[in-house]
Amino acid sequence: MSDPLRILVVEDEALILMQIEMMLEEAGHSVVGTAMTAAEAIAQIEACRPELVLIDLRLADGSSGLEVAQAIRERDGITAAFMTANARQLSEEMEGATAVIAKPFSEAVLEDALAYLKACVRRPPPSEPVPNGMRISAECLARFDAMRH
Amino acid sequence: MESSDAWRQTGGLDTEQGKGDPFAAAVRATRMAMIITDPRLPDNPIVFANDAFLRMTGYERGEVMGRNCRFLQGANTDRGAVALIREAVTAGRDIAIDILNYRKDGAPFWNALYLSPVTNEGGEVPYFFASQLDVTDRVDAHLKVEQEKAHFEAEVAKRTQDLSQSLATQTMLVHEVDHRVKNNLQMIAALLAMQTKAITDPSARAAMEMMLTRVEALGIVHRRLYQSNDVERFDVAEFARDLSTDLVRGSGRDGIRLHLDLEAVEVPVSKAPPVALMMNELITNALKHAFPGDRPGRLSVTVAPDGKYFAIRIADDGVGMPVEVMEKRSFGKRLIGTLCRQLNASIAWQSNEPGTTVNIRLPREMADSSETP
Numbered sequence: 001m002s003d004p005l006r007i008l009v010v011e012d013e014a015l016i017l018m019q020i021e022m023m024l025e026e027a028g029h030s031v032v033g034t035a036m037t038a039a040e041a042i043a044q045i046e047a048c049r050p051e052l053v054l055i056d057l058r059l060a061d062g063s064s065g066l067e068v069a070q071a072i073r074e075r076d077g078i079t080a081a082f083m084t085a086n087a088r089q090l091s092e093e094m095e096g097a098t099a100v101i102a103k104p105f106s107e108a109v110l111e112d113a114l115a116y117l118k119a120c121v122r123r124p125p126p127s128e129p130v131p132n133g134m135r136i137s138a139e140c141l142a143r144f145d146a147m148r149h
Numbered sequence: 150m151e152s153s154d155a156w157r158q159t160g161g162l163d164t165e166q167g168k169g170d171p172f173a174a175a176v177r178a179t180r181m182a183m184i185i186t187d188p189r190l191p192d193n194p195i196v197f198a199n200d201a202f203l204r205m206t207g208y209e210r211g212e213v214m215g216r217n218c219r220f221l222q223g224a225n226t227d228r229g230a231v232a233l234i235r236e237a238v239t240a241g242r243d244i245a246i247d248i249l250n251y252r253k254d255g256a257p258f259w260n261a262l263y264l265s266p267v268t269n270e271g272g273e274v275p276y277f278f279a280s281q282l283d284v285t286d287r288v289d290a291h292l293k294v295e296q297e298k299a300h301f302e303a304e305v306a307k308r309t310q311d312l313s314q315s316l317a318t319q320t321m322l323v324h325e326v327d328h329r330v331k332n333n334l335q336m337i338a339a340l341l342a343m344q345t346k347a348i349t350d351p352s353a354r355a356a357m358e359m360m361l362t363r364v365e366a367l368g369i370v371h372r373r374l375y376q377s378n379d380v381e382r383f384d385v386a387e388f389a390r391d392l393s394t395d396l397v398r399g400s401g402r403d404g405i406r407l408h409l410d411l412e413a414v415e416v417p418v419s420k421a422p423p424v425a426l427m428m429n430e431l432i433t434n435a436l437k438h439a440f441p442g443d444r445p446g447r448l449s450v451t452v453a454p455d456g457k458y459f460a461i462r463i464a465d466d467g468v469g470m471p472v473e474v475m476e477k478r479s480f481g482k483r484l485i486g487t488l489c490r491q492l493n494a495s496i497a498w499q500s501n502e503p504g505t506t507v508n509i510r511l512p513r514e515m516a517d518s519s520e521t522p
Binding site: 013015016018019022023058085086102103104105106107108109112132133 | 346
């Protein structure tokens with residue numbers, strides 16, 4: 001990929017983390033870091049300066065992906081997206097994250113979600129339909145609409 | 150009869166009859182306890198008490214005459230009720246009130262007191278008349294009912310709280326199980342996907358890929374299940390949209406146009422996995438066999454209600470299913486047959502010019518073994 005995204009993956013299930021990492025690398029992206037707890041993730045954000053952070057909601061050591069999203073909210077230039085089996089628990093605001101990808105997802109779903117998120121990070125966001133299994137925060141949708149007009 | 154008339158009449162009788170006044174005789178002899186007090190004397194003392202009053206309270210006449218009635222009050226007498234009586238006396242108006250009094254021997258009793266001023270022709274109140282009725286049984290019964298009511302209300306409140314807690318626990322448990330099922334499906338899919346990538350043998354790889362799509366189809370079922378508020382029903386149309394777009398997208402075949410004709414059909418959740426697996430087999434088959442090479446084409450997926458039944462149609466305009474595939478007893482076809490049996494569904498394969506159409510008709514509600522579509 002000529003223009004790879006710098007991605008941090010925050011996921012406490014090692015197998016899922018491994019699959020996502022492999023998939024992102026195959027797709028040509030750069031996985032700049034991985035984390036299994038909120039504290040690790042926040043440290044990685046400082047160290048690796050990712051453009052996109054994919055965050056599981058429930059993390060190891062009982063910490064929450066919400067803490068990671070809050071830390072990202074305070075920094076500019078980082079897009080956050082949750083990946084969770086508890087998508088309904090998230091409010092419309094999604095703690096400042098752009099989107100939620102509902103688990104379980106297939107590789108095709110994740111690829112579509114990444115294409116959408118890449119557009120959110122780099123370009124004016126896409127106006128085409130939101131991919132399957134993905135929900136965009138109300139705040140971001142409003143911001144995208146404003147950017148398009 | 151107005152009270153002034155009544156007063157005049159009793160006054161007249163008193164004059165006529167002297168000590169033989171029949172009203173005075175009646176008051177003395179009645180079984181209802183009655184007293185008369187004189188508010189013009191200090192502390193409004195009793196100036197008359199009938200025998201019924203003495204029987205009810207257990208006092209001798211000499212012990213009550215000249216005393217204010219408050220000697221009947223005791224430790225558990227309601228101070229509020231006493232205050233109301235005092236206010237009525239001060240204002241010179243009547244009052245009817247239940248008050249807890251005590252007999253001479255200390256035994257409590259509920260007294261339905263009626264107190265009324267006796268007004269003379271000059272408008273003064275020379276006397277207060279009071280009648281007393283022992284209503285202990287009635288009040289006790291009422292109190293018992295109140296206590297039982299309070300007890301039952303407390304019981305109901307406790308049971309409601311217990312049930313609410315139990316419901317909250319169960320809801321939490323359902324969410325936890327839902328979360329684990331989805332995470333486990335994601336892990337199984339991850340394992341299959343990663344293993345598939347490591348396989349070089351084309352047929353083994355194809356089998357693993359097919360298995361991965363089956364697991365992913367079940368994954369979509371679980372993802373869809375808890376997106377709606379109704380966890381007991383499953384919308385086949387919404388599922389069909391996700392599944393077919395995912396499968397066409399996952400095939401990497403840009404030349405295949407997907408046409409969806411979907412009407413909402415809700416089925417019991419227990420039907421969701423077999424319906425999902427069957428649709429997955431049929432759509433995957435079409436993608437695999439109908440468009441060899443880079444042949445472009447159209448794949449249409451229809452879900453439509455049909456009375457007590459609903460129909461699923463998967464149609465393509467591809468090369469048509471080769472005879473060897475039609476007749477082949479593959480695992481996929483066997484799987485479709487088994488799922489149709491479970492769903493009590495009928496399935497018909499039809500060769501088109503061009504392409505293949507598969508029509509499935511199945512009951513919307515739980516399969517009844519005696520029912521045939």
